[in-house]
Amino acid sequence: MSALPMIAGALIAAPLPVAAINWHSLFFLLFASVSCGFAVAVVAADNVVRMAFYLVLSLGATAGLFFLAGAEFLGAMQLMIYVGGTLVLLVFGVMLTAQAPLVAIKGSGRDRVLAGIVGVALLALLLQAAFSVKPWRAPAAGVVAEPAATPIGMSLVGVRVDEPAVGAPAANKRPGYMLPFEIVSIHLLVVLVGAAYLARAKRRKVPRAIEVAASVEPPASVAEHASIGRERHRSGSVLAGGRP
């Protein structure tokens, strides 16, 4: 939070012309801070409804990062599938289970301290690994990314249009993604059937209201009516039985 005023103060104090600003980096910084900040907010929040909202913002900002990295098709898919589909599903889950005592289930303080220690240790390990990726640190200038939607679509049916042409050395050729695509398709079908089976409404033999009414002791007047009805029924059955 204190970083922004510091940057603003530095901008005023140091003679930084606007031309020196790398807009790609500036937008990266914007999306990255939103993404990371709301990811931490998801962890810090106790209310599950707020957690869902923070997650929407975090994943949406991550889609912005994808756009900045030149993966525009993937960014669009992130917005459509994740933010538009998965999170709506999660919000429905939150709505269906949001009874007052369940909205904010808090962990114990010991758990929080332990999780914080483990998290910081893991983060230190990962950051060290991230900064040790030296050969990747010099970005090539003047690169323009090709639109990725067509190559992705072609690779899913097994044709790599982004690869070296026919006649290139065999080491440079890679196959497409026909088989993983089929596997994922079947997987999605099975998962959808399974999810529908698991979440379906259970059919009871006896409707719930009648069951509850039967288990509760009926009031006197109701019991009286019931006994009268039973009597009538018995006499009726006697009459019916007496009929030839």
Add this chain to the structure above:
Amino acid sequence: MNIVVASAVPLLGLITEPVSVAHYLVVGAILFVSGVVCMAMKRNALGVLMGIELVLNGANVNFVAFASPYLQGEGSRSLGLDGQVIALFVILLAAAEAAVALAITLNFYNNHATVDVDRADDLKG
């Protein structure tokens, strides 16, 4: 004032220098760690699900960074299309996983009237 400016100068480099893969990896690491801590700490089953989403998303950021044509260094070769397609598969599988996990959570809620994962100890020996 001088101290503030001096401490802000490294941050200034973030704006004037071009972005590298390491920046993306840092973002991915933060998302991943947030997700892991979320999965371990939350007692609400839906909170655990959100942690899983964060973990998968952090992995996706790394895939996209290594696949990006803007970020590859001179002479090195990026993952190219492979990284993007793998990230796409991860998104699809995350959607499938969320659907099944949500169905299980709703079933658990119907049977136990709670979503507290600490109460899900019926199978404990």
